[in-house]
Amino acid sequence: MIVGRRKGQKKEKMMKKKAPVVKNQEFDAEVIDLTYQGNGVVKVDDFPVFVTNAVPGEKIRVGITKVTSNYAFGRVVKTIESSPNRNHEVNTAALTTGIAPLAHLKYDAQLKFKQQQIAELFSKQHIDVNVAPTIGMENPTGYRNKAQIPAREIKGQLTTGFFRRGSHRLMPIEDFYIQDPEIDKAIVIIRDILRKFHVPAYDEIHHKGVIRNIMVRRGYYSHEMMVVLVTRSKRIPGANIIIPQIKEVLPEVTSIIQNVNQDKTNVILGDVNHVLWGNKVIKDTLFDKTFAIGPNSFYQVNPQTTEILYKLAADKAELTGNETVIDAYSGIGTISLTIADKVKSVLGVEVVPGAVDDAKRNADLNNVHNVKFELGKAEEKMVAWQQDGLKPDVIFVDPPRKGLTTELIDAASAMAPSKIVYISCNPATLVRDVAQFKENGYTIKGDVQPVDQFPQTTHIESVTVLERN
Numbered sequence: 001m002i003v004g005r006r007k008g009q010k011k012e013k014m015m016k017k018k019a020p021v022v023k024n025q026e027f028d029a030e031v032i033d034l035t036y037q038g039n040g041v042v043k044v045d046d047f048p049v050f051v052t053n054a055v056p057g058e059k060i061r062v063g064i065t066k067v068t069s070n071y072a073f074g075r076v077v078k079t080i081e082s083s084p085n086r087n088h089e090v091n092t093a094a095l096t097t098g099i100a101p102l103a104h105l106k107y108d109a110q111l112k113f114k115q116q117q118i119a120e121l122f123s124k125q126h127i128d129v130n131v132a133p134t135i136g137m138e139n140p141t142g143y144r145n146k147a148q149i150p151a152r153e154i155k156g157q158l159t160t161g162f163f164r165r166g167s168h169r170l171m172p173i174e175d176f177y178i179q180d181p182e183i184d185k186a187i188v189i190i191r192d193i194l195r196k197f198h199v200p201a202y203d204e205i206h207h208k209g210v211i212r213n214i215m216v217r218r219g220y221y222s223h224e225m226m227v228v229l230v231t232r233s234k235r236i237p238g239a240n241i242i243i244p245q246i247k248e249v250l251p252e253v254t255s256i257i258q259n260v261n262q263d264k265t266n267v268i269l270g271d272v273n274h275v276l277w278g279n280k281v282i283k284d285t286l287f288d289k290t291f292a293i294g295p296n297s298f299y300q301v302n303p304q305t306t307e308i309l310y311k312l313a314a315d316k317a318e319l320t321g322n323e324t325v326i327d328a329y330s331g332i333g334t335i336s337l338t339i340a341d342k343v344k345s346v347l348g349v350e351v352v353p354g355a356v357d358d359a360k361r362n363a364d365l366n367n368v369h370n371v372k373f374e375l376g377k378a379e380e381k382m383v384a385w386q387q388d389g390l391k392p393d394v395i396f397v398d399p400p401r402k403g404l405t406t407e408l409i410d411a412a413s414a415m416a417p418s419k420i421v422y423i424s425c426n427p428a429t430l431v432r433d434v435a436q437f438k439e440n441g442y443t444i445k446g447d448v449q450p451v452d453q454f455p456q457t458t459h460i461e462s463v464t465v466l467e468r469n
């Protein structure tokens with residue numbers, strides 16, 4: 001018999017677990033694991049402590065920095081025994097900020113960590129699959145073709161840098177380690193011009209000031225540079241003097257844009273752009289195709305590995321030239337256009353209007369006539385296309401980190417393509433979505449292939465092919 005608790009009856013007091021460590025406590029421990037965020041793990045009676053800049057296998061003196069009821073955070077006070085996987089030439093600013101949270105690991109160990117992470121997630125989901133070794137870069141620094149650098153006032157002057165991990169405290173930085181060094185130089189030059197003309201930086205607390213971020217994008221092959229000044233205000237004081245100075249000192253600049261973002265938000269770009277000088281896009285090349293890229297459009301940040309990634313995805317799709325293809329989350333049309341001459345037709349869907357405009361412009365620019373791009377939410381368009389009776393042979397999906405929706409997966413499966421090529425930037429959502437595709441009658445074909453699009457960071461890109469049973 002189950003007896004309910006009667007009114008007034010005393011609640012049994014929940015026993016609250018007491019953490020076995022306290023703030024500022026120091027002790028020696030061995031690092032036994034690495035979290036997905038790149039922190040070392042040590043345990044005190046099974047209680048986990050996450051330690052920044054700690055490598056598995058190392059013996060360290062830990063200093064506790066924060067304690068919660070289920071876990072604690074710590075820092076390395078002293079390394080007692082180092083790991084052979086430690087990178088001793090680490091750029092400490094890149095570690096202290098969120099720029100490069102894996103930079104303390106040697107590159108080989110980073111690649112293994114990424115492979116193991118995907119394998120572990122599949123295994124937890126009871127999906128039996130082989131994850132191939134991560135394809136890495138020969139020179140895994142200075143690769144990013146885009147910077148979005150916050151500007152804040154420090155000691156009365158506009159300062160650029162990066163926020164310390166988990167905070168909005170700006171750390172002044174000039175060498176961003178993983179960015180194209182030409183972009184780093186441009187950021188310093190623009191910062192100094194803005195300082196010279198006393199343009200105020202954004203004050204996040206009082207929601208005042210002008211310059212929130214400086215975004216720079218540079219074409220890897222074209223060397224065309226776009227400078228975007230993201231402002232809280234509608235006006236940039238002294239713009240008529242500042243803009244000519246920027247283009248004079250930075251000859252690669254072909255586009256200077258003001259992006260207005262008046263919201264109290266962590267989202268960097270607003271919706272309104274004003275071309276202050278030059279073109280509204282820059283151009284760059286992938287394989288033999290030219291791409292126009294606007295300020296709000298997604299473009300892969302690592303142009304060197306992007307070519308590897310796209311080639312791999314196209315090869316794994318085993319295209320014959322006769323396929324009708326859907327490119328869901330098509331961005332500026334990079335995947336659609338790079339596979340266009342290997343298939344009958346491609347239909348892309350993308351939610352950012354500027355990116356769809358760029359994709360259409362890019363099809364014209366490259367004289368590609370068998371692609372079509374539609375504006376909309378992939379999850380809604382796919383359902384509509386399925387209801388209209390569309391029967392693609394292959395579907396490519398390349399979603400943002402949150403992955404696919406169940407509606408999209410069901411609609412994609414109901415269209416019964418022979419293959420679904422899943423390009424993922426988040427293994428956790430990849431694994432979740434693959435489980436649903438399996439329930440819908442698809443199985444993984446061959447290996448899951450990680451490609452290191454983001455060296456020195458914890459982000460992981462991979463290609464998985466699903467085949468209809």
Ligand SMILES: C[S@@+](CC[C@H](N)C(=O)[O-])C[C@H]1O[C@@H](n2cnc3c(N)ncnc32)[C@H](O)[C@@H]1O
Binds near residue numbers: 330332333379399400
């Ligand atoms: C990882 S990017 C891939 C873009 C492109 N395939 C490429 O490689 O350049 C994801 C894209 O999905 C778009 N996006 C985000 N949510 C979307 C949605 N619900 N429906 C359609 N597109 C979406 C983003 O704007 C972005 O362009």
